[in-house]
Structures are given as C-alpha cells and as structure tokens.
Amino acid sequence: MTTESKLNSPEMEEFYNDLAGMNMDALWHHNFPSQTAAEKSAPYQPCRWLWKDIEPMIWRAGDLVQPGPESHRRVIQLKNPGLAPMPGATHTLVLALQLVYPGEVAPSHRHTPTAIRFMLKGKTVTMVDGEPITMNPGDLVLTPNWTWHGHTNETNEPAIWIDNLDVPIVGALKAGIHEDFPEGLDPSTKMPDESFRRFGSGHLRPIKSKKAELISPLHSYPWEQTHQALHELASVEADAFDDVALEYTNPTTGGHVLPTLACQIQMIRPGVHTKAHKHSSSAVFHVYKGSGHVIVDGVKIAWKEGDFFSLPPWCNHEFVNDSNSEELVLYSSTDQPVFEALGLWHELAYEKNGGHQEVVATYEERYG
Numbered sequence: 001m002t003t004e005s006k007l008n009s010p011e012m013e014e015f016y017n018d019l020a021g022m023n024m025d026a027l028w029h030h031n032f033p034s035q036t037a038a039e040k041s042a043p044y045q046p047c048r049w050l051w052k053d054i055e056p057m058i059w060r061a062g063d064l065v066q067p068g069p070e071s072h073r074r075v076i077q078l079k080n081p082g083l084a085p086m087p088g089a090t091h092t093l094v095l096a097l098q099l100v101y102p103g104e105v106a107p108s109h110r111h112t113p114t115a116i117r118f119m120l121k122g123k124t125v126t127m128v129d130g131e132p133i134t135m136n137p138g139d140l141v142l143t144p145n146w147t148w149h150g151h152t153n154e155t156n157e158p159a160i161w162i163d164n165l166d167v168p169i170v171g172a173l174k175a176g177i178h179e180d181f182p183e184g185l186d187p188s189t190k191m192p193d194e195s196f197r198r199f200g201s202g203h204l205r206p207i208k209s210k211k212a213e214l215i216s217p218l219h220s221y222p223w224e225q226t227h228q229a230l231h232e233l234a235s236v237e238a239d240a241f242d243d244v245a246l247e248y249t250n251p252t253t254g255g256h257v258l259p260t261l262a263c264q265i266q267m268i269r270p271g272v273h274t275k276a277h278k279h280s281s282s283a284v285f286h287v288y289k290g291s292g293h294v295i296v297d298g299v300k301i302a303w304k305e306g307d308f309f310s311l312p313p314w315c316n317h318e319f320v321n322d323s324n325s326e327e328l329v330l331y332s333s334t335d336q337p338v339f340e341a342l343g344l345w346h347e348l349a350y351e352k353n354g355g356h357q358e359v360v361a362t363y364e365e366r367y368g
C-alpha cells in the first residue's frame, strides 16, 4: 500500500468523471462551507425605498386598477435589486403596500403564506376568518396561514397599509396553496375584533385557554397599547443593539406571533446611537415616526418618516437617531422564528471600536 496522495492524479480525475456520468460525486471533491460567524458576510445588498418615491406610485396604481376581479389586490411590492429576479425585499420576506379607496372591496381569499399588516393611513376593516378587524394607523393585524381574508374601506378617506408576507419561505418549501372565496368578503361570523376581546389585555387570558398555540389566536394589536408599552419600557430598560424594543407576542406562549414571521416595534430615543451586531435572520423596517440613519456594513443609510429598508442576513447594523428631541420609531418584521425553530439563529456583536463601525460610504455612493 502506498502513502503517496492520489488526490491530483489522473486516476482521480477519471474517478470524478465516471462518478459524474452516473449522477454521483465525491464529498472530498469540494470544499465544505467553513466560514466562522465572524467571517460570514451579507449574501446580497441592503435596500432602501423612500416614501417620496413610493407614495406617487401608490396613487398612480389607484388611477390604473381596482381591487376585485380586475387585480384582486392593488399592491405594490418593494423588490430588492440584489435578489432579482426574485420579488422579495429579503430572500425570505415580501414587503408590499396596499391601497383601498372608500367603497372598494379587496375580495377574500386564503393561502398558505402568512401576512402581517401594519396600518399607515386611513381606516379599513380586514375580515380574518369571519372576524371583522378594524385597522387604524399604527395598528398591526395578523392573517395567519390559510385564514380567509379580505379588506374593505367604509370611510371617506383612502386606506394604505404595509403587507409583510413569508411568500419566499413557503415557495422554497413548495407549500404554496391559494383559494379564492366565491365572491366578495367572507361573511362576518364573529364579533368585531373578537380575538382582541378574548386576548387583547396581553397578561390576562380566558380561563379555558390554557393551551400553547403555534399561531397567535390574537389577531389585532392596536397602536394605542403598543405606543404606551414602548414608553413604559423606555422608563426602565434599553437594549445595546435595538434601544427600546418590543416584540409583538402570541399571548398563549409569550413567543413569536407566527411560526415563520415575527414583528417588532422599537424606539431609538433622541440622540441614541446603538451598538452594531449581525445575525442569521433578515428583516424589513419602516420608519413610522422620526428620522435618523442606520449603518450597514459601513454604509450610512439615511431615513426619514415613511421610508423602508431591508436588512439581509449577516450585515453588521447599528441605529442612530439624529434628532436630540424627536423619537425615532421603527416597525419591523423578520424571519427569525424559522431560524430559531431549526436551531440556526446566530448573533454576533461587533467588537471593534467600542461596537461602532467606521462609515466608509453613503447609500447613494455605494448603490446609486
């Protein structure tokens, strides 16, 4: 037996070729992905969308199509060019904006992708499996996987909201199913905001509901409660990476609202500059109030009220509120539950320079 390595020999080349001809391969033929967490870097670019660009396109969509038989939904998707031709804002998250004019109905349907909605302007009623849920600005509403849902606007003002969906995750699993309701909205079979009446206090629950449910049985999270909780927390605690941050929870577990998506509201207090970290989950952000910037892998991305931003996995990021008097409030949704469920969630603090990155370019300079 010889000890000389045959790795680069003609016999090995022939072996690889013969394997390939039979749809096989040798594991040693290729390198293992061997990056450490510290070396792991963003697989695609972050992306920012300005409200001043988005808003005119929403109104133009309003002139061009109607929800219902013509377009089903009047929705504009925010697509990260780093993922083209995929439609996502990140590789797992769809981020979209929907407009419904007074008197219009976006008819009910159900599908296996899950949605989270965050209301921006006006007022609408979203039917979730027969539960009419009123959405006002800042309210968050869940339409879990396979629940019937449709939207209607019974006011005199247009209604605009954010849709966050896990379409790319469901697509990757080849688990997408869609069904249209025969006509219009599915009928109301529950009390208005019934899930909130049962579970909306957050810390008191009906005595017969002891079971931990995978999907939150609470479907609406009103802004008034969210805003108050944010300010109460600000008086006692702040996080080094996210400042004053709250996660919307499933009241039966205290955990994420949905198995694939989680969502957060956070306040970067006046003058605060957080430390940087990176993690395996990706996220999409909306500036609900205030202005400031985020530094992502050394790139300074300025944002104002109404703007959106998508954070790929494994980017160092730190938040800055540029104002000394106004709070910066960010709404975000993430794929973190998927990573946690699979044991794949990793987080790494940025160690250098007291936890702050050096700014090497602005978003405009880097991405045009």
Ligand code: 1HN
Binding pocket: 073, 075, 094, 096, 098, 106, 115, 149, 163, 165, 167
């Ligand atoms: C969808 O079904 C809705 O039901 C909104 O309101 C946005 C974006 C992509 C795919 C499906 C809705 C969507 C969507």
